Structures are given as C-alpha cells and as structure tokens.
Amino acid sequence: MPEAAPRRPLVVGNWKMHMTVAEARSYIAELGPLLPGHEAVEVGICPPFTALAACVEELRDSEIAVYAQTMHEGESGGHTGEISAPMLTELGVDGVVLGHSERRRDNAETDRALSEKLPAALEAKLRPILCVGETEAERDDGDTERRLRHQVQEALESVADESLPDVVIAYEPIWAIGSGRSATAEQVQEAIGFIRALVGDRSAPAAERVRVLYGGSVKGENAAELLAGPDVDGALVGGASLEAPELAAIVAAAARISA
Numbered sequence: 252m253p254e255a256a257p258r259r260p261l262v263v264g265n266w267k268m269h270m271t272v273a274e275a276r277s278y279i280a281e282l283g284p285l286l287p288g289h290e291a292v293e294v295g296i297c298p299p300f301t302a303l304a305a306c307v308e309e310l311r312d313s314e315i316a317v318y319a320q321t322m323h324e325g326e327s328g329g330h331t332g333e334i335s336a337p338m339l340t341e342l343g344v345d346g347v348v349l350g351h352s353e354r355r356r357d358n359a360e361t362d363r364a365l366s367e368k369l370p371a372a373l374e375a376k377l378r379p380i381l382c383v384g385e386t387e388a389e390r391d392d393g394d395t396e397r398r399l400r401h402q403v404q405e406a407l408e409s410v411a412d413e414s415l416p417d418v419v420i421a422y423e424p425i426w427a428i429g430s431g432r433s434a435t436a437e438q439v440q441e442a443i444g445f446i447r448a449l450v451g452d453r454s455a456p457a458a459e460r461v462r463v464l465y466g467g468s469v470k471g472e473n474a475a476e477l478l479a480g481p482d483v484d485g486a487l488v489g490g491a492s493l494e495a496p497e498l499a500a501i502v503a504a505a506a507r508i509s510a
C-alpha cells in the first residue's frame with residue numbers, strides 16, 4: 252500500500268466581529284514577519300466581510316489564506332444582509348467558515364442549510380471549514396457523539412466522497428469557545444478521532460486526508476498540548492488570534508508538532 256500523504260497542519264484565526272480595515276492592515280503588517288520558519292503550517296485569517304478585500308490585497312504575495320466567516324448557499328436572491336460564494340471568489344477569498352456555533356445560535360444556521368452551503372462553497376472552489384461541537388449539557392448527558400454524528404453526517408450529506416478531503420472540519424465544543432476553558436487534550440483527540448471515523452464511514456481514503464482542527468480557547472501557551480493528538484491537524488482560534496504574536500505562537504507550536 253502506498254504511504255498516506257501527511258496532512259498539512261492548518262491554523263486559522265477567526266476575528267469574528269473585530270477589526271476595521273485600518274486595524275486589519277496593521278495586523279497583517281505585524282503578522283507577516285512573525286511567520287517565516289513555520290512553512291510546514293498553513294495559516295489563514297477570517298476577517299469580517301468589510302475587511303476581506305483589504306486583507307486579500309495585503310496578502311497578495313503571501314501564503315496566508317483569507318477566509319470569510321459565513322456565506323449563503325444561494326448565488327443571489329432576496330436575502331438581505333447575506334453574501335454568496337461568487338461574491339467571495341470575486342474578491343480572491345480562499346475559503347469560508349460554515350456553521351460556527353455563534354452563527355447557529357444567533358442566525359439559525361441549521362444543519363440542513365449547511366448541507367447546501369458545503370457543496371456551494373466547494374463548487375466555487377472555496378475551502379469550507381465546517382464547525383461542529385456539543386453544548387455543555389450534551390457532554391454532561393453523554394450525548395457528544397450523537398451530536399457530532401448528526402452534525403457531520405447531515406452537513407456532508409451532499410458532498411461527493413472525492414470532495415471530502417477538500418473540507419476542513421473544526422471540532423469546537425461550545426462550552427470551550429470564548430470561555431477561557433479549553434477542552435483537555437484527551438477530549439480533543441477523542442472527539443477528533445471520532446469525527447475522522449465518521450468521515451471514514453463515507454470513505455476510508457478521505458478520512459486519512461481530511462483535516463480536523465480543534466477550536467475553543469486555544470492560546471500560545473496551551474497550543475502545544477491541545478494540538479499534539481495524532482488526529483488533530485491544527486486549530487481554529489478566536490480571541491487569541493486578535494493579537495498577531497499570539498497567532499504566530501500557535502503556528503509555531505503546530506510547526507514543532509509536525510516537525
């Protein structure tokens with residue numbers, strides 16, 4: 252059997268509703284010089300819609316990818332306030348976060364809608380980062396696997412097996428997001444191993460190649476421990492990514508693990 256290609260680690264900073272265009276430009280100027288030496292790791296940022304064009308422009312000669320934070324499944328239509336895949340690709344955006352728990356909570360982003368958003372993003376050549384994760388009550392009730400199974404299976408339902416490796420999945424337990432209370436390294440590896448097995452139920456080769464990230468209170472100081480599990484392929488970082496040196500420290504930790 253040929254040896255499976257190693258999965259390139261990925262660290263993505265989700266800025267959420269932070270950063271004006273001016274702030275985004277100065278952040279990028281600060282981040283750029285902090286990353287050389289960590290080429291083993293793929294790096295991305297998720298600015299708000301208003302800063303996407305400026306970030307693409309600032310990063311034109313860089314390998315840092317630019318992701319949107321959400322996207323509508325349709326191409327155009329009567330959906331006030333929404334943005335479509337062609338609008339993102341026109342700007343030169345590389346990917347899009349889909350199903351973040353804050354969007355599920357505040358904007359009723361459902362697994363059903365996600366099952367249309369994933370294929371729409373892939374069709375447009377945008378790399379989707381699908382976020383999944385359980386609530387604290389679900390974990391306490393022993394329902395974590397049931398929740399993850401439902402979210403992963405339904406969102407990926409309309410993605411062809413051969414396209415599954417183009418999807419990135421982020422395991423983000425809701426109780427660990429923005430709380431300062433990350434999951435333990437064991438919980439991270441266990442949940443991410445389970446998610447990989449769910450992809451394996453669809454396609455064993457895809458499960459080997461699909462990248463699964465952890466998100467939830469990742470910082471420079473805990474990244475090495477949280478990302479060390481054999482199934483953990485990097486991090487989706489919220490709060491800590493707002494400081495360029497913190498994001499760079501997480502990238503450095505991911506690079507050390509993969510070395």
Ligand code: PGA
Binds near residue numbers: 489
């Ligand atoms: P956090 O957010 O790192 O601030 O916990 C993670 C996320 O929402 O992706």
